[in-house]
Amino acid sequence: MATITTTRDGVPRAASQPTRGRPGRGFGTIGGYLGRTILALFFAFPIIFMFVSSLKPDDQIFADLSSLRAFLPVGDISMDNYKDVFDTVPAWRFLANSIGISVLTVVLGILVNSLAAFALSRMRWRGRGFVLAAIIATLVVPFETFALPLLWWANKLPWLVMQNGQPMWTFGWLDSYQVQIIPFIANAFSIYLYYSYFSTIPKGLDEAARIDGASWFRIYRSIVMPLSGPATATVAILTFLPAWNQFLWPLMAVQSENLRPVMVGVQYFFQLDVAWGAMMAYASLITIPVLALFLSFQRAFIGSIASSGVKG
Template sequence: MARAIPLERGLPRFSARPRIGTIAKHAVLIAVAVLVAYPFYFMLTSSFKDVLEAARTPPTIFPTELHPENYTDAWNRAPWGRYFVNTIFVSVTVTVLELATACLAAYAFARMRFRGKTILFTVFLATLMIPAEATLIPNYVLMSPSRNGCLGLPCLGWFDSYQVQIVPFIASAFSIFLMRQFFLSIPSELADAARIDGAGHLRFLWSIVLPLSVPALITAGLITFLGSWNAFQWPLIVTSKPDFRPVQVGLSGFRQEAGSSYHLLMAAATFVVAPIVVLFLVAQRYLVQGIARTGIRG
């Protein structure tokens, strides 16, 4: 007669004690999250403090009394409305134009065959290693306010304008690379079916590829919009009038005007950052999808 095996021997055993590695991993993640979130928390809480409490050292964790009027005072001390209009117009225009150029170039690299495609794409990727500061002087000379030319070269004379903040950024090697990787993940059978139906490249791109690429478009658009919204160095150099300056340059000027009124400075910084935070929270699902799918095919 066969010997009976206890039931508990056939069941997997689970340790009630969490693994040390899991605890350490979560502890590191929590520590990093606190380090990243604390500056925003400090900015938000300081924006509701009075002038004395905002300058106190060490800072208080919570405001002893809320002062929402700080936002009204900060808004009335600078032409923030104009700054926001300038920033929104420039950021939206740069995003739309950059996505247009990126989609066309990425489709050519992903779906079309032409001589020198690999070399040209390698050159595009190589430009990612060039720091923005290296192109600062050439762009400055090209956009110089002297319409008669400078350094023997013709200049556009676009200082203090919208186009000087838009034109240099309507093409991005990173956006082209991101969209190309996503286009490569689209099955080639769809292109064959579209070709049989008589669709050309533009028709296939507009009717099939772009609707399937919404996550990548949102990802590239969000990154581009964020970069344009946070632009500081270039607008500071090429603009001198508030009529064309964005919010980041306006915030820098407001810092000098506010002086030791840190509560007003933090209030201004809060409503400058708020639109980007809201935009990210709305689009974060598409952002994750777009980044995840760009690595499906090489």
């Protein structure tokens, strides 16, 4: 038996009608997926071309440029270009250097930048606003403008080394691992990102912890950082990519081949006769770790960007 509902004044309500799907909704969904697929393929074409060309000799790469064969693994396919890579450059050494430099830069950057942002956002001290403004102002300064002064200072800084089993102070960081890591640990964007995220965490948690006798570092370690996972993920990803892609600074500051990162190895292929196939193979090798990292953590990457608290 149907039940008739009435309003507060006793007027019968209109019977609810069965909901119907919006016309064209299915077609719109299919069209949206199709458009995104075409867009993804469009942006993937350079990567596909790079991987496919790494399997072809140079003459076939140029012969296939005028057709879709450039994006297909057809023709004279082999792994000879990858063999040539290891004959031309110490690829494994370059990869190990870049992995170590990038990981250390990320880990130390998270620690230093989050501590700086914590002091700026959670603690009250004179000059805090001026320091924050100065840090943000450095975002507009391109690296090329202070690369030479930074190189000069890096050559004057002391470093503790071991000689004949005894510690000894030397001066000059050039041609070392630390010159590729330490200057890039502190990052203005990372500090501002952490600052923005820390500002969204209720400060009442700090007051309650201080009443219980917690120190500022305990608050940072046990309260603020555990609640800042999205910001930390964002900082980690956005720090790893520039560290992995470093080219200008290692080219200026590092001379020893066994200390160089992967990007410097690209110039080894630009000789009088450019080996395009071997260069594509080398580019594929140095792209695979970054591509695998992104595919493995793409959900965390997108989620961290969306919820990191960065406002336009």
